[in-house]
Amino acid sequence: MSVDKAIEIKGLSYVYPDGQCGLKDIDLTVHCGESVALIGPNGAGKSTLLLHLNGILRGSTAISIQGLQVVDKNIREIRKKVGMVFQDPEDQLFSLNVYEDVSFGPVNMGFTQEEVDRRVKQALQKVGMRGYEKRSSHHLSIGEKKRVAIATVLSLDPEILALDEPTSSLDPRGKWALTELLRSLHVTKIIASHDLDLVSCLCDRIIILDQGRIVADGRAEQILSDKVLLAEHGLAVPAQTDPEPLISAMIEI
Amino acid sequence: MKHSFIDEYSGLDSFVHRLDPRTKLLCSLAFILAVVLTPAGAWRAFAIYLLIILGLILLSRLPMRYVLKRSLVIFPFVIMIAIFVPFFKQGEVAASYDIGAWHIAVTYEGLSVLVNVIVKSWLCILCLIVLSSSTKFEELLHGMFRLKVPQVFVQITSFMYRYMFVIADQAMRMQMARDSRNFGLNRGNIFKTMGNMIGMLFIRSYERAERIYAAMLSRGYNGNIVVVNQLRFRLPDACFALSLCLLLVCPAVLWW
Numbered sequence: 001m002s003v004d005k006a007i008e009i010k011g012l013s014y015v016y017p018d019g020q021c022g023l024k025d026i027d028l029t030v031h032c033g034e035s036v037a038l039i040g041p042n043g044a045g046k047s048t049l050l051l052h053l054n055g056i057l058r059g060s061t062a063i064s065i066q067g068l069q070v071v072d073k074n075i076r077e078i079r080k081k082v083g084m085v086f087q088d089p090e091d092q093l094f095s096l097n098v099y100e101d102v103s104f105g106p107v108n109m110g111f112t113q114e115e116v117d118r119r120v121k122q123a124l125q126k127v128g129m130r131g132y133e134k135r136s137s138h139h140l141s142i143g144e145k146k147r148v149a150i151a152t153v154l155s156l157d158p159e160i161l162a163l164d165e166p167t168s169s170l171d172p173r174g175k176w177a178l179t180e181l182l183r184s185l186h187v188t189k190i191i192a193s194h195d196l197d198l199v200s201c202l203c204d205r206i207i208i209l210d211q212g213r214i215v216a217d218g219r220a221e222q223i224l225s226d227k228v229l230l231a232e233h234g235l236a237v238p239a240q241t242d243p244e245p246l247i248s249a250m251i252e253i
Numbered sequence: 254m255k256h257s258f259i260d261e262y263s264g265l266d267s268f269v270h271r272l273d274p275r276t277k278l279l280c281s282l283a284f285i286l287a288v289v290l291t292p293a294g295a296w297r298a299f300a301i302y303l304l305i306i307l308g309l310i311l312l313s314r315l316p317m318r319y320v321l322k323r324s325l326v327i328f329p330f331v332i333m334i335a336i337f338v339p340f341f342k343q344g345e346v347a348a349s350y351d352i353g354a355w356h357i358a359v360t361y362e363g364l365s366v367l368v369n370v371i372v373k374s375w376l377c378i379l380c381l382i383v384l385s386s387s388t389k390f391e392e393l394l395h396g397m398f399r400l401k402v403p404q405v406f407v408q409i410t411s412f413m414y415r416y417m418f419v420i421a422d423q424a425m426r427m428q429m430a431r432d433s434r435n436f437g438l439n440r441g442n443i444f445k446t447m448g449n450m451i452g453m454l455f456i457r458s459y460e461r462a463e464r465i466y467a468a469m470l471s472r473g474y475n476g477n478i479v480v481v482n483q484l485r486f487r488l489p490d491a492c493f494a495l496s497l498c499l500l501l502v503c504p505a506v507l508w509w
Contacts, residue, residue, distance in 0.1 A: 051467065054471055056467045056470055056471060076473060079470070079471055079472065079473050080473065082471075083471075084468070084471040086464060086467070086468050086471075088464070090419055090461075091461060091464040091465050091467075091468050092468045094412065094415055094416075094465050094468065094469065095411070095415065096390060096391040096394070096411060096414060096415055097391060100391065104469075104472050104474075105472035105473055107479045108472060108473035108474055108475065108479065109473050137415070138415065138418050138419065152472065153471075153472070156472065156473075
């Protein structure tokens with residue numbers, strides 16, 4: 001693992017336009033090559049935090065991505081570095097066919113036609129969707145949509161992949177196939193999810209977010225084995241454990 | 254849920270399908286202009302236009318039944334708008350009725366206007382069906398883009414086509430959710446829930462639009478849609494456009 005900092009956030013706070021508190025004093029450093037899971041209950045601020053990484057939302061302090069500040073002047077470079085995959089692929093795939101969606105990023109970055117074609121081909125290859133170029137996005141299955149959604153950011157060769165609930169609404173087979181796919185991508189990953197199976201397979205570090213604050217940050221095994229901590233923040237635990245103390249922990253809240 | 258495409262059959266391969274979308278857009282526009290500008294009662298001209306369209310349908314290998322069936326959708330609209338014309342147009346009376354104190358008369362002039370409106374709109378819709386069934390929707394958009402149609406229109410059309418079915422699915426799911434909790438409401442309540450559903454659908458679409466915009470920004474969108482696909486006018490395009498225009502003006506030359 002290299003010691004270069006992929007993401008550096010210091011004292012980030014964010015308030016929603018309606019005055020509700022979104023994030024509070026977030027300090028976070030992610031090193032290059034790390035796979036970090038961002039877990040927490042609904043409304044904890046996971047998606048909000050992800051949206052800060054490529055400057056869609058701007059909070060109180062500037063964030064740096066590989067030493068580059070997230071400010072207007074760097075925004076193009078930042079968005080090329082951070083590939084953002086949204087939760088609902090229906091939002092990510094807004095073009096009429098797969099080719100246009102996957103090529104949207106490279107075209108906007110001003111690559112030549114040959115380069116765009118090469119990148120589209122490569123990205124679809126990586127997610128196992130070659131040959132779908134002319135298909136319309138609406139008529140793909142949900143698993144296929146998720147794959148294409150990932151391809152739409154891979155075509156920009158991102159150095160950091162930010163994924164919001166990558167396995168939501170997938171059946172178990174689709175979920176494992178996607179986990180394998182994500183494992184095969186060797187970039188820095190930051191994954192917001194409450195799917196602890198995915199997290200334990202893929203991530204070596206876990207951050208728990210609750211009510212806009214980081215409440216725990218540690219190695220995956222350590223956090224996943226702290227059942228009481230997980231239950232306190234409304235997160236399920238893998239089966240085969242004694243449910244009694246967990247239920248009482250959940251009730252206490 | 255699965256829906257049918259607007260551009261069903263656009264995947265066929267024929268002479269018409271292979272034409273440049275710009276040629277087809279401009280030719281359709283020319284055809285519609287010719288039909289609209291033809292004076293009422295020029296039946297021979299309308300017959301020729303109908304023959305042109307039938308010829309195009311054959312040339313593009315579209316199933317005739319499909320095109321004719323699709324063209325029927327226009328009638329309710331046209332009839333709703335034009336049905337009263339025969340009763341109000343001044344002229345020679347074809348028939349008159351007395352309903353109580355009312356005296357209603359149908360005039361020949363009025364009937365002729367009605368028939369003309371129906372024929373013209375039917376010809377135009379046939380033309381548009383041939384256009385949309387012989388061109389893939391994205392090609393049509395590229396064509397519009399290249400013809401310098403303002404980008405906003407092209408983008409709105411593109412999003413409309415992409416999300417129409419998503420929103421229709423959403424509406425259908427809401428309807429199912431409503432029906433499964435509906436135990437014989439009275440009429441007032443039905444309208445109220447319908448209003449709520451429409452409002453809900455609007456808010457959801459609005460929020461979706463914001464998420465889509467964020468997704469676009471994340472991939473370097475800066476206000477301009479860049480289209481990379483190349484379109485080229487070829488010899489068949491020129492031949493097609495020229496012969497169509499000649500056919501379109503021939504009634505005017507022959508009879509006036």
